[in-house]
Amino acid sequence: MAADPAQVRGVIVDFLGRVGKAADELADTTALYGEGLELDSLEAAELSAMLEDTFGTDPFSSAEQLPETVGDVIAFYEVAATA
Protein backbone atom coordinates (compact mmCIF):
# COMPACT_ATOMS: atom_id res chain seq x y z
CA MET A 1 0.00 0.00 0.00
CA ALA A 2 1.27 3.46 -0.83
CA ALA A 3 1.59 6.27 1.66
CA ASP A 4 3.00 9.75 1.33
CA PRO A 5 6.14 10.76 3.26
CA ALA A 6 4.26 13.04 5.67
CA GLN A 7 1.97 10.20 6.77
CA VAL A 8 4.89 7.82 7.29
CA ARG A 9 6.83 10.47 9.17
CA GLY A 10 3.74 11.06 11.32
CA VAL A 11 3.65 7.39 12.37
CA ILE A 12 7.35 7.48 13.25
CA VAL A 13 6.82 10.61 15.37
CA ASP A 14 3.84 8.96 17.13
CA PHE A 15 5.94 5.90 17.77
CA LEU A 16 8.82 7.92 19.22
CA GLY A 17 6.36 9.68 21.50
CA ARG A 18 5.05 6.35 22.75
CA VAL A 19 8.48 4.94 23.53
CA GLY A 20 9.52 8.23 25.15
CA LYS A 21 12.19 9.27 22.66
CA ALA A 22 12.65 12.88 21.57
CA ALA A 23 12.33 13.56 17.85
CA ASP A 24 13.81 17.04 17.46
CA GLU A 25 15.25 16.27 14.09
CA LEU A 26 13.84 13.59 11.85
CA ALA A 27 15.78 13.86 8.60
CA ASP A 28 15.70 11.23 5.89
CA THR A 29 19.30 10.43 6.82
CA THR A 30 18.56 9.92 10.52
CA ALA A 31 19.63 6.39 11.39
CA LEU A 32 17.06 4.16 13.07
CA TYR A 33 19.66 2.44 15.22
CA GLY A 34 23.02 3.36 16.74
CA GLU A 35 23.81 7.08 16.74
CA GLY A 36 20.43 8.03 15.35
CA LEU A 37 17.19 7.01 17.09
CA GLU A 38 18.98 4.23 18.99
CA LEU A 39 16.18 1.73 18.46
CA ASP A 40 16.80 -1.73 19.80
CA SER A 41 15.17 -4.80 18.25
CA LEU A 42 12.10 -4.60 20.52
CA GLU A 43 11.49 -0.96 19.62
CA ALA A 44 12.03 -1.66 15.93
CA ALA A 45 9.51 -4.50 16.25
CA GLU A 46 7.04 -2.07 17.83
CA LEU A 47 7.55 0.42 15.00
CA SER A 48 7.05 -2.32 12.42
CA ALA A 49 3.76 -3.34 14.05
CA MET A 50 2.57 0.29 14.09
CA LEU A 51 3.44 0.76 10.43
CA GLU A 52 1.69 -2.49 9.54
CA ASP A 53 -1.42 -1.48 11.47
CA THR A 54 -1.51 1.89 9.71
CA PHE A 55 -0.54 0.97 6.16
CA GLY A 56 -1.20 -2.77 5.93
CA THR A 57 2.43 -3.63 5.27
CA ASP A 58 5.80 -2.58 6.65
CA PRO A 59 9.42 -2.53 5.47
CA PHE A 60 10.70 -4.55 8.44
CA SER A 61 8.54 -7.52 7.44
CA SER A 62 8.33 -7.17 3.68
CA ALA A 63 11.37 -5.35 2.31
CA GLU A 64 14.29 -7.36 1.00
CA GLN A 65 16.68 -5.30 3.09
CA LEU A 66 15.89 -4.07 6.56
CA PRO A 67 15.52 -0.27 6.59
CA GLU A 68 18.39 1.56 8.25
CA THR A 69 17.26 5.17 8.08
CA VAL A 70 14.05 7.17 8.31
CA GLY A 71 14.41 7.72 4.56
CA ASP A 72 14.51 3.93 3.94
CA VAL A 73 11.16 3.55 5.67
CA ILE A 74 9.62 6.39 3.65
CA ALA A 75 11.12 5.04 0.41
CA PHE A 76 9.55 1.62 0.99
CA TYR A 77 6.09 3.13 0.70
CA GLU A 78 7.05 5.28 -2.29
CA VAL A 79 8.30 2.21 -4.17
CA ALA A 80 5.08 0.47 -3.24
CA ALA A 81 3.21 3.43 -4.78
CA THR A 82 4.91 3.11 -8.15
CA ALA A 83 4.74 -0.69 -8.24
Place this chain on the structure above:
Amino acid sequence: MIDLLERAAIECPDRLAVRTSETERSYAELLDDARRVAASLQERGLRRFAVVEHDAALILALLAGAALAGAEACQYPPDIEAGQFREQAQGLGHDQVVTRRADLTDGMTVHDSAGLIGDTSYGGSAGESQPLLIRTTGTTGVPKAARHDWRVLGRTVSDRTAAPDERWLLAYGPQQFAGIQVLLHVAAVRATLVAPFPRQPRDGLEAIASGGVTSVSATPTYWRFLLSEARARGVELSGIRQITLGGEAAPPDLLEELTARFPSARVSHVYASTEFGSVASVRDGRAGFAVSQLFPDNPGGSMKVVDGELWVRAGAGMLGYADSEDVDSDDGWRATGDIVEIVGDRMFFRGRGSEVINVGGVKVAPLPVEERVLAVDGVAMARVFGRANRLTGAIVAAEIVLEDGQDEDAVRAGVREAMTDLPRAWHPRSITFVETIETQGNKTIRRTEA
Protein backbone atom coordinates in the same frame (compact mmCIF):
# COMPACT_ATOMS: atom_id res chain seq x y z
CA MET B 1 -27.47 -37.53 39.60
CA ILE B 2 -30.35 -39.97 39.97
CA ASP B 3 -29.28 -40.76 43.55
CA LEU B 4 -29.27 -37.04 44.41
CA LEU B 5 -32.68 -36.49 42.79
CA GLU B 6 -34.19 -39.44 44.64
CA ARG B 7 -32.94 -38.10 47.97
CA ALA B 8 -34.18 -34.57 47.20
CA ALA B 9 -37.59 -35.86 46.04
CA ILE B 10 -38.03 -37.64 49.38
CA GLU B 11 -36.86 -34.75 51.55
CA CYS B 12 -38.46 -31.84 49.69
CA PRO B 13 -40.74 -33.10 46.89
CA ASP B 14 -42.43 -29.75 46.27
CA ARG B 15 -39.35 -27.57 46.26
CA LEU B 16 -38.60 -25.90 42.92
CA ALA B 17 -35.69 -27.79 41.40
CA VAL B 18 -35.31 -25.88 38.16
CA ARG B 19 -36.75 -22.86 36.42
CA THR B 20 -35.93 -22.37 32.73
CA SER B 21 -37.20 -20.08 29.98
CA GLU B 22 -39.71 -22.83 29.13
CA THR B 23 -40.77 -24.54 32.32
CA GLU B 24 -40.56 -25.07 36.08
CA ARG B 25 -40.11 -28.47 37.75
CA SER B 26 -40.19 -29.45 41.41
CA TYR B 27 -37.92 -32.21 42.69
CA ALA B 28 -40.80 -34.71 42.66
CA GLU B 29 -41.72 -33.77 39.09
CA LEU B 30 -38.11 -33.95 37.95
CA LEU B 31 -37.65 -37.41 39.44
CA ASP B 32 -40.88 -38.53 37.80
CA ASP B 33 -39.62 -37.19 34.45
CA ALA B 34 -36.33 -39.02 34.92
CA ARG B 35 -38.06 -42.33 35.68
CA ARG B 36 -40.14 -41.98 32.51
CA VAL B 37 -37.02 -41.19 30.48
CA ALA B 38 -35.34 -44.31 31.92
CA ALA B 39 -38.32 -46.44 30.90
CA SER B 40 -38.22 -45.08 27.34
CA LEU B 41 -34.46 -45.64 27.09
CA GLN B 42 -34.94 -49.26 28.19
CA GLU B 43 -37.82 -49.82 25.85
CA ARG B 44 -35.92 -48.41 22.86
CA GLY B 45 -32.70 -50.19 23.80
CA LEU B 46 -30.78 -46.91 23.98
CA ARG B 47 -27.47 -47.61 25.74
CA ARG B 48 -25.39 -44.79 24.36
CA PHE B 49 -26.66 -41.59 22.78
CA ALA B 50 -25.99 -37.98 21.87
CA VAL B 51 -28.06 -35.13 23.36
CA VAL B 52 -28.57 -31.83 21.53
CA GLU B 53 -30.96 -29.93 23.75
CA HIS B 54 -31.01 -26.45 25.27
CA ASP B 55 -33.60 -26.63 28.03
CA ALA B 56 -31.92 -27.40 31.35
CA ALA B 57 -35.05 -29.00 32.88
CA LEU B 58 -35.22 -31.51 30.04
CA ILE B 59 -31.48 -32.06 30.22
CA LEU B 60 -31.68 -32.83 33.94
CA ALA B 61 -34.42 -35.39 33.28
CA LEU B 62 -32.44 -36.93 30.40
CA LEU B 63 -29.19 -37.13 32.38
CA ALA B 64 -30.83 -38.54 35.51
CA GLY B 65 -32.95 -40.95 33.44
CA ALA B 66 -29.84 -42.17 31.63
CA ALA B 67 -28.04 -42.67 34.95
CA LEU B 68 -30.99 -44.70 36.23
CA ALA B 69 -31.08 -46.87 33.10
CA GLY B 70 -27.29 -47.22 33.03
CA ALA B 71 -27.12 -45.57 29.61
CA GLU B 72 -24.33 -43.20 28.56
CA ALA B 73 -25.57 -39.73 27.57
CA CYS B 74 -23.27 -37.24 25.86
CA GLN B 75 -24.29 -33.63 25.36
CA TYR B 76 -23.26 -31.52 22.40
CA PRO B 77 -23.65 -27.72 22.34
CA PRO B 78 -27.35 -27.01 21.67
CA ASP B 79 -26.53 -24.67 18.78
CA ILE B 80 -23.95 -26.92 17.10
CA GLU B 81 -24.00 -26.63 13.33
CA ALA B 82 -25.58 -29.74 11.71
CA GLY B 83 -22.54 -30.65 9.58
CA GLN B 84 -20.20 -30.33 12.54
CA PHE B 85 -22.50 -32.42 14.66
CA ARG B 86 -22.56 -35.21 12.10
CA GLU B 87 -18.77 -35.24 11.89
CA GLN B 88 -18.18 -35.15 15.65
CA ALA B 89 -20.93 -37.67 16.40
CA GLN B 90 -19.36 -40.05 13.89
CA GLY B 91 -16.00 -39.56 15.62
CA LEU B 92 -17.53 -40.65 18.92
CA GLY B 93 -19.59 -43.44 17.38
CA HIS B 94 -22.96 -41.84 18.12
CA ASP B 95 -25.79 -42.88 15.80
CA GLN B 96 -28.67 -42.10 18.17
CA VAL B 97 -29.50 -38.50 19.01
CA VAL B 98 -31.97 -37.07 21.49
CA THR B 99 -33.06 -33.65 20.29
CA ARG B 100 -35.96 -31.42 19.35
CA ARG B 101 -34.06 -30.04 16.36
CA ALA B 102 -35.27 -31.14 12.94
CA ASP B 103 -31.95 -30.74 11.11
CA LEU B 104 -29.91 -33.54 12.72
CA THR B 105 -31.48 -36.51 10.94
CA ASP B 106 -28.60 -37.23 8.54
CA GLY B 107 -27.22 -40.68 9.42
CA MET B 108 -28.90 -40.56 12.81
CA THR B 109 -31.86 -42.14 14.53
CA VAL B 110 -33.59 -39.19 16.16
CA HIS B 111 -35.50 -39.35 19.45
CA ASP B 112 -37.54 -36.34 20.49
CA SER B 113 -36.19 -35.09 23.84
CA ALA B 114 -39.59 -34.31 25.29
CA GLY B 115 -41.01 -37.51 23.77
CA LEU B 116 -38.69 -39.61 25.95
CA ILE B 117 -40.74 -38.53 28.97
CA GLY B 118 -43.28 -41.25 28.15
CA ASP B 119 -46.30 -42.88 29.76
CA THR B 120 -44.49 -45.58 31.70
CA SER B 121 -42.22 -45.08 34.66
CA TYR B 122 -39.10 -47.13 35.38
CA GLY B 123 -39.66 -49.00 38.62
CA GLY B 124 -36.15 -50.34 39.23
CA SER B 125 -33.22 -48.73 40.98
CA ALA B 126 -29.93 -47.53 39.59
CA GLY B 127 -27.14 -50.00 38.89
CA GLU B 128 -23.46 -49.92 39.82
CA SER B 129 -22.45 -48.24 36.60
CA GLN B 130 -23.87 -44.78 35.82
CA PRO B 131 -21.84 -43.66 32.82
CA LEU B 132 -21.67 -40.13 31.42
CA LEU B 133 -19.60 -38.84 28.52
CA ILE B 134 -18.43 -35.20 28.72
CA ARG B 135 -16.80 -33.48 25.79
CA THR B 136 -13.86 -31.16 26.46
CA THR B 137 -14.14 -27.48 25.58
CA GLY B 138 -11.96 -24.50 24.89
CA THR B 139 -9.39 -26.04 22.63
CA THR B 140 -9.39 -25.88 18.88
CA GLY B 141 -9.95 -28.90 16.70
CA VAL B 142 -12.21 -31.84 17.42
CA PRO B 143 -13.14 -32.05 21.11
CA LYS B 144 -12.14 -35.14 23.03
CA ALA B 145 -14.65 -36.84 25.25
CA ALA B 146 -14.02 -37.98 28.81
CA ARG B 147 -15.82 -40.98 30.31
CA HIS B 148 -17.15 -40.22 33.77
CA ASP B 149 -19.37 -41.99 36.26
CA TRP B 150 -22.10 -40.17 38.19
CA ARG B 151 -21.28 -42.16 41.32
CA VAL B 152 -17.67 -40.92 41.26
CA LEU B 153 -18.74 -37.33 40.52
CA GLY B 154 -21.40 -37.56 43.22
CA ARG B 155 -18.77 -38.38 45.85
CA THR B 156 -17.35 -34.86 45.50
CA VAL B 157 -20.63 -33.26 46.59
CA SER B 158 -21.81 -35.93 49.06
CA ASP B 159 -20.68 -33.96 52.14
CA ARG B 160 -22.51 -30.75 51.24
CA THR B 161 -25.23 -29.71 53.61
CA ALA B 162 -28.73 -28.75 52.50
CA ALA B 163 -29.04 -25.12 51.40
CA PRO B 164 -32.61 -24.81 50.12
CA ASP B 165 -32.41 -21.00 49.88
CA GLU B 166 -29.64 -21.07 47.29
CA ARG B 167 -30.71 -20.20 43.76
CA TRP B 168 -27.95 -20.93 41.26
CA LEU B 169 -27.69 -19.34 37.86
CA LEU B 170 -26.63 -21.81 35.18
CA ALA B 171 -24.10 -19.62 33.37
CA TYR B 172 -22.14 -22.51 31.87
CA GLY B 173 -23.60 -24.83 29.30
CA PRO B 174 -24.81 -28.02 30.99
CA GLN B 175 -22.74 -29.89 28.38
CA GLN B 176 -19.57 -28.47 29.95
CA PHE B 177 -17.90 -30.08 32.92
CA ALA B 178 -18.30 -26.87 34.93
CA GLY B 179 -22.02 -26.89 34.10
CA ILE B 180 -22.33 -30.50 35.31
CA GLN B 181 -20.66 -29.36 38.56
CA VAL B 182 -23.38 -26.74 39.04
CA LEU B 183 -26.14 -29.32 38.39
CA LEU B 184 -24.55 -31.68 40.90
CA HIS B 185 -24.17 -29.01 43.55
CA VAL B 186 -27.74 -27.77 43.19
CA ALA B 187 -29.17 -31.30 43.47
CA ALA B 188 -26.85 -32.16 46.38
CA VAL B 189 -27.92 -29.16 48.49
CA ARG B 190 -31.57 -29.36 47.28
CA ALA B 191 -31.43 -25.82 45.93
CA THR B 192 -33.02 -24.27 42.85
CA LEU B 193 -31.41 -23.97 39.42
CA VAL B 194 -32.25 -20.84 37.42
CA ALA B 195 -31.43 -21.62 33.80
CA PRO B 196 -32.36 -19.09 31.14
CA PHE B 197 -31.53 -19.74 27.51
CA PRO B 198 -29.56 -18.36 25.69
CA ARG B 199 -26.79 -18.38 28.26
CA GLN B 200 -25.05 -15.12 27.41
CA PRO B 201 -24.00 -12.74 30.23
CA ARG B 202 -26.89 -10.41 29.38
CA ASP B 203 -29.39 -13.28 29.81
CA GLY B 204 -27.70 -14.11 33.09
CA LEU B 205 -27.99 -10.49 34.18
CA GLU B 206 -31.72 -10.49 33.50
CA ALA B 207 -32.15 -13.71 35.46
CA ILE B 208 -30.18 -12.26 38.36
CA ALA B 209 -32.20 -9.05 38.32
CA SER B 210 -35.57 -10.83 38.16
CA GLY B 211 -35.02 -14.35 39.46
CA GLY B 212 -33.66 -13.85 42.96
CA VAL B 213 -30.39 -15.56 42.06
CA THR B 214 -28.05 -15.94 45.06
CA SER B 215 -25.16 -17.85 43.53
CA VAL B 216 -23.30 -17.75 40.25
CA SER B 217 -20.52 -19.96 38.95
CA ALA B 218 -18.88 -18.61 35.78
CA THR B 219 -15.58 -17.82 34.12
CA PRO B 220 -13.76 -14.55 34.98
CA THR B 221 -14.46 -13.43 31.40
CA TYR B 222 -18.20 -14.03 31.88
CA TRP B 223 -18.07 -11.96 35.07
CA ARG B 224 -16.38 -9.09 33.29
CA PHE B 225 -19.07 -9.03 30.61
CA LEU B 226 -21.79 -9.32 33.25
CA LEU B 227 -20.38 -6.44 35.32
CA SER B 228 -19.96 -4.12 32.36
CA GLU B 229 -23.46 -4.99 31.12
CA ALA B 230 -24.81 -4.23 34.61
CA ARG B 231 -22.94 -0.91 34.68
CA ALA B 232 -24.16 0.07 31.22
CA ARG B 233 -27.77 -0.65 32.14
CA GLY B 234 -27.60 0.64 35.69
CA VAL B 235 -28.70 -2.74 37.11
CA GLU B 236 -28.20 -3.33 40.82
CA LEU B 237 -26.87 -6.80 41.54
CA SER B 238 -28.02 -7.22 45.10
CA GLY B 239 -28.66 -10.61 46.60
CA ILE B 240 -25.56 -12.39 45.30
CA ARG B 241 -23.99 -14.36 48.15
CA GLN B 242 -21.77 -16.83 46.34
CA ILE B 243 -19.46 -16.12 43.42
CA THR B 244 -17.52 -19.03 41.98
CA LEU B 245 -14.83 -18.50 39.38
CA GLY B 246 -13.37 -21.20 37.18
CA GLY B 247 -12.17 -22.08 33.72
CA GLU B 248 -9.32 -19.56 33.74
CA ALA B 249 -7.07 -17.90 36.29
CA ALA B 250 -8.80 -15.30 38.46
CA PRO B 251 -7.18 -11.90 37.77
CA PRO B 252 -6.47 -9.83 40.93
CA ASP B 253 -8.28 -6.74 39.59
CA LEU B 254 -11.46 -8.76 39.01
CA LEU B 255 -11.28 -10.29 42.49
CA GLU B 256 -10.98 -6.77 43.90
CA GLU B 257 -13.91 -5.50 41.87
CA LEU B 258 -16.08 -8.45 42.87
CA THR B 259 -15.30 -8.11 46.56
CA ALA B 260 -15.93 -4.36 46.38
CA ARG B 261 -19.25 -4.76 44.58
CA PHE B 262 -20.45 -7.74 46.59
CA PRO B 263 -19.00 -7.14 50.05
CA SER B 264 -21.12 -9.85 51.69
CA ALA B 265 -20.56 -12.49 49.00
CA ARG B 266 -18.14 -15.36 49.32
CA VAL B 267 -15.78 -15.46 46.35
CA SER B 268 -14.27 -18.83 45.56
CA HIS B 269 -12.11 -20.02 42.75
CA VAL B 270 -12.05 -23.58 41.44
CA TYR B 271 -9.35 -25.46 39.58
CA ALA B 272 -11.07 -28.13 37.52
CA SER B 273 -11.05 -29.72 34.09
CA THR B 274 -13.17 -32.17 32.15
CA GLU B 275 -10.43 -34.79 32.50
CA PHE B 276 -9.29 -34.27 36.10
CA GLY B 277 -12.55 -33.21 37.68
CA SER B 278 -12.68 -30.55 40.35
CA VAL B 279 -9.23 -30.68 41.93
CA ALA B 280 -8.99 -27.73 44.30
CA SER B 281 -10.65 -24.51 45.35
CA VAL B 282 -9.78 -21.40 47.35
CA ARG B 283 -12.19 -19.15 49.19
CA ASP B 284 -10.02 -16.36 50.57
CA GLY B 285 -10.67 -13.93 47.73
CA ARG B 286 -6.95 -13.74 46.86
CA ALA B 287 -5.47 -14.53 43.45
CA GLY B 288 -3.77 -17.87 42.96
CA PHE B 289 -3.93 -20.98 45.14
CA ALA B 290 -2.38 -21.61 48.55
CA VAL B 291 0.86 -23.55 48.34
CA SER B 292 -0.35 -25.63 51.28
CA GLN B 293 -2.95 -27.09 48.91
CA LEU B 294 -0.21 -28.70 46.89
CA PHE B 295 0.54 -31.31 49.49
CA PRO B 296 -2.45 -32.86 51.20
CA ASP B 297 -4.14 -35.81 49.54
CA ASN B 298 -7.61 -34.31 49.51
CA PRO B 299 -10.51 -36.24 47.98
CA GLY B 300 -10.71 -33.92 44.99
CA GLY B 301 -7.13 -34.65 44.02
CA SER B 302 -3.52 -33.61 44.53
CA MET B 303 -1.32 -31.07 42.80
CA LYS B 304 2.42 -30.71 42.35
CA VAL B 305 4.69 -28.46 40.30
CA VAL B 306 7.16 -30.03 37.86
CA ASP B 307 9.47 -27.65 35.96
CA GLY B 308 7.03 -24.78 36.32
CA GLU B 309 4.07 -26.81 35.09
CA LEU B 310 1.16 -27.89 37.26
CA TRP B 311 0.60 -31.64 37.55
CA VAL B 312 -2.46 -33.14 39.17
CA ARG B 313 -3.57 -36.53 40.39
CA ALA B 314 -7.32 -36.61 40.12
CA GLY B 315 -9.50 -37.83 42.95
CA ALA B 316 -12.76 -37.93 41.00
CA GLY B 317 -11.56 -37.53 37.46
CA MET B 318 -12.58 -39.29 34.30
CA LEU B 319 -12.32 -43.04 33.89
CA GLY B 320 -10.65 -42.50 30.53
CA TYR B 321 -11.19 -40.92 27.14
CA ALA B 322 -13.90 -42.33 24.91
CA ASP B 323 -12.72 -45.53 23.18
CA SER B 324 -9.66 -45.89 25.35
CA GLU B 325 -8.54 -47.76 28.42
CA ASP B 326 -9.17 -46.51 31.92
CA VAL B 327 -6.43 -44.13 32.99
CA ASP B 328 -5.83 -45.21 36.57
CA SER B 329 -3.54 -48.06 35.59
CA ASP B 330 -0.40 -46.00 36.38
CA ASP B 331 0.38 -43.64 39.27
CA GLY B 332 -2.27 -41.17 38.09
CA TRP B 333 -0.14 -37.99 37.83
CA ARG B 334 -0.90 -35.95 34.73
CA ALA B 335 0.60 -32.76 33.30
CA THR B 336 -2.03 -30.03 32.95
CA GLY B 337 -0.34 -27.68 30.48
CA ASP B 338 -0.85 -24.84 32.98
CA ILE B 339 2.28 -22.81 33.70
CA VAL B 340 2.49 -21.82 37.38
CA GLU B 341 4.87 -19.89 39.59
CA ILE B 342 5.18 -20.03 43.37
CA VAL B 343 5.61 -16.66 45.09
CA GLY B 344 5.66 -16.83 48.86
CA ASP B 345 2.73 -18.92 50.06
CA ARG B 346 0.77 -18.72 46.79
CA MET B 347 0.85 -20.53 43.50
CA PHE B 348 -0.06 -18.24 40.60
CA PHE B 349 -1.19 -19.22 37.11
CA ARG B 350 0.92 -17.76 34.32
CA GLY B 351 -1.08 -19.08 31.38
CA ARG B 352 -1.20 -22.20 29.26
CA GLY B 353 2.06 -23.67 28.03
CA SER B 354 0.70 -23.25 24.52
CA GLU B 355 0.16 -19.52 25.14
CA VAL B 356 3.78 -18.72 26.02
CA ILE B 357 5.12 -16.02 23.69
CA ASN B 358 8.69 -16.34 22.47
CA VAL B 359 10.01 -12.80 22.10
CA GLY B 360 13.51 -12.99 20.68
CA GLY B 361 14.23 -16.09 22.77
CA VAL B 362 12.63 -14.74 25.94
CA LYS B 363 9.64 -16.82 27.03
CA VAL B 364 6.83 -14.48 28.02
CA ALA B 365 3.78 -15.68 29.93
CA PRO B 366 0.77 -13.64 28.83
CA LEU B 367 -1.20 -13.69 32.09
CA PRO B 368 1.03 -11.49 34.27
CA VAL B 369 1.06 -8.92 31.45
CA GLU B 370 -2.71 -9.15 31.04
CA GLU B 371 -3.23 -8.73 34.78
CA ARG B 372 -1.17 -5.53 34.75
CA VAL B 373 -3.06 -4.18 31.74
CA LEU B 374 -6.38 -4.94 33.44
CA ALA B 375 -5.31 -3.04 36.54
CA VAL B 376 -4.77 0.20 34.55
CA ASP B 377 -7.45 2.85 35.10
CA GLY B 378 -9.89 3.02 32.20
CA VAL B 379 -9.41 -0.58 31.01
CA ALA B 380 -12.64 -2.58 30.99
CA MET B 381 -11.38 -5.78 29.35
CA ALA B 382 -8.14 -6.98 27.82
CA ARG B 383 -6.48 -9.87 26.08
CA VAL B 384 -2.72 -10.40 25.78
CA PHE B 385 -1.29 -12.69 23.13
CA GLY B 386 1.67 -13.18 20.80
CA ARG B 387 1.85 -11.36 17.48
CA ALA B 388 4.24 -12.63 14.83
CA ASN B 389 7.14 -10.30 14.03
CA ARG B 390 10.03 -10.75 11.65
CA LEU B 391 12.53 -8.98 13.89
CA THR B 392 11.93 -10.81 17.16
CA GLY B 393 9.85 -13.83 16.12
CA ALA B 394 6.93 -12.46 18.12
CA ILE B 395 5.99 -9.43 20.14
CA VAL B 396 3.59 -9.15 23.02
CA ALA B 397 0.29 -7.72 21.79
CA ALA B 398 -2.69 -6.45 23.74
CA GLU B 399 -6.28 -5.80 22.78
CA ILE B 400 -8.05 -3.41 25.13
CA VAL B 401 -11.69 -2.48 25.61
CA LEU B 402 -11.87 0.97 27.17
CA GLU B 403 -14.37 1.97 29.80
CA ASP B 404 -16.78 4.63 28.57
CA GLY B 405 -15.24 8.05 28.01
CA GLN B 406 -11.63 6.95 28.51
CA ASP B 407 -8.76 8.36 26.50
CA GLU B 408 -6.62 6.01 24.38
CA ASP B 409 -3.38 7.92 24.86
CA ALA B 410 -3.82 8.09 28.62
CA VAL B 411 -4.45 4.34 28.79
CA ARG B 412 -1.43 3.65 26.54
CA ALA B 413 0.72 5.67 28.92
CA GLY B 414 -0.84 3.86 31.87
CA VAL B 415 -0.03 0.47 30.34
CA ARG B 416 3.57 1.48 29.76
CA GLU B 417 3.81 2.68 33.35
CA ALA B 418 2.30 -0.59 34.63
CA MET B 419 5.03 -2.71 32.97
CA THR B 420 8.05 -1.14 34.63
CA ASP B 421 8.62 -4.11 36.96
CA LEU B 422 8.64 -6.59 34.07
CA PRO B 423 11.58 -7.34 31.74
CA ARG B 424 11.46 -5.28 28.53
CA ALA B 425 10.64 -8.25 26.29
CA TRP B 426 7.40 -8.66 28.26
CA HIS B 427 6.10 -5.15 27.48
CA PRO B 428 3.27 -5.00 24.95
CA ARG B 429 4.61 -3.66 21.67
CA SER B 430 1.26 -3.61 19.96
CA ILE B 431 -1.80 -2.16 21.63
CA THR B 432 -5.08 -2.01 19.77
CA PHE B 433 -8.35 -0.68 21.09
CA VAL B 434 -11.34 -2.84 20.27
CA GLU B 435 -15.08 -2.82 20.92
CA THR B 436 -15.14 -6.22 22.56
CA ILE B 437 -12.89 -9.17 23.35
CA GLU B 438 -13.67 -12.30 21.38
CA THR B 439 -14.32 -15.25 23.64
CA GLN B 440 -14.32 -18.96 22.94
CA GLY B 441 -17.46 -21.05 23.14
CA ASN B 442 -16.83 -21.71 26.82
CA LYS B 443 -16.52 -18.00 27.72
CA THR B 444 -12.79 -18.00 28.20
CA ILE B 445 -10.23 -15.84 26.44
CA ARG B 446 -7.96 -17.34 23.83
CA ARG B 447 -4.36 -16.14 24.14
CA THR B 448 -2.87 -17.97 21.20
CA GLU B 449 -2.65 -15.99 17.99
CA ALA B 450 -5.57 -16.28 15.61
